[in-house]
Amino acid sequence: MNDPLIITIDGPAGTGKSTVAAELSKQLGIAKLDTGAMYRTAALVVFREGVDPTDGDAIVQACAAHELLYDLSTDPPRMLLDGKDVEPYIRNPEIGAIVSEVSVPRVVRDVMVRMQRAAAEAYPRLVTEGRDQGSVVFPDAQARFFMTADADVRVERRLKQLLAAGRPADASAIASEIAHRDHIDASREAAPLMCPDGAIRIDSTDMSIEDVVDLMLGHVRAAVRGA
Numbered sequence: 001m002n003d004p005l006i007i008t009i010d011g012p013a014g015t016g017k018s019t020v021a022a023e024l025s026k027q028l029g030i031a032k033l034d035t036g037a038m039y040r041t042a043a044l045v046v047f048r049e050g051v052d053p054t055d056g057d058a059i060v061q062a063c064a065a066h067e068l069l070y071d072l073s074t075d076p077p078r079m080l081l082d083g084k085d086v087e088p089y090i091r092n093p094e095i096g097a098i099v100s101e102v103s104v105p106r107v108v109r110d111v112m113v114r115m116q117r118a119a120a121e122a123y124p125r126l127v128t129e130g131r132d133q134g135s136v137v138f139p140d141a142q143a144r145f146f147m148t149a150d151a152d153v154r155v156e157r158r159l160k161q162l163l164a165a166g167r168p169a170d171a172s173a174i175a176s177e178i179a180h181r182d183h184i185d186a187s188r189e190a191a192p193l194m195c196p197d198g199a200i201r202i203d204s205t206d207m208s209i210e211d212v213v214d215l216m217l218g219h220v221r222a223a224v225r226g227a
């Protein structure tokens with residue numbers, strides 16, 4: 001029951017990864033890692049300090065002057081920048097506009113990958129979501145998933161999520177942000193967004209969150225007895 005259990009969920013924005021990861025972590029009683037929040041926090045530092053979002057060395061240097069910590073001890077877990085919860089800032093449009101550029105340089109990714117693997121050392125039972133978790137960071141995970149969904153459904157979901165959080169939202173702005181990020185995330189050289197070899201691909205276009213979670217739980221239980 002306490003054997004290591006790493007579940008990875010990769011995929012583009014708006015496919016339902018975060019909601020599904022939260023639900024899986026709840027149902028299995030294991031920790032959850034939102035790796036997008038880590039890149040978003042680096043983008044926040046870049047934004048606040050006027051760093052060039054394409055200059056990897058400058059980004060790493062700027063981040064090194066701060067403490068970036070993914071705090072798994074709280075429910076939900078959250079990203080702390082110098083001890084302060086950054087959740088109120090990292091989903092803002094100005095961060096969405098630069099986070100993919102900030103995530104391109106290999107030197108930036110190396111910092112984040114170290115943070116992710118350190119989290120898995122401390123919390124060996126973990127569901128982690130992002131773009132490269134099953135392909136690069138945890139290729140030996142017990143269960144690896146790749147989520148997709150049709151573009152219009154992804155925009156619709158993001159719109160609902162923002163409105164539910166009381167944030168301003170506009171469908172055409174969301175559509176162009178998602179398309180912009182998908183393009184950069186999938187075409188970068190280091191750890192591009194892709195379905196990892198051997199991962200289970202789930203198209204959530206016509207599926208409810210409950211259906212996706214049940215499907216994943218079935219795969220996890222088949223892969224790991226007693227999960």
Ligand code: DC
Pocket residue numbers: 013035036037039040099100103129130131132133181185
């Ligand atoms: O999951 P998200 O939308 O919060 O992620 C924001 C950006 O962070 C995404 O567009 C690309 C980057 N990212 C990444 O490059 N690798 C990850 N594992 C997670 C996110």
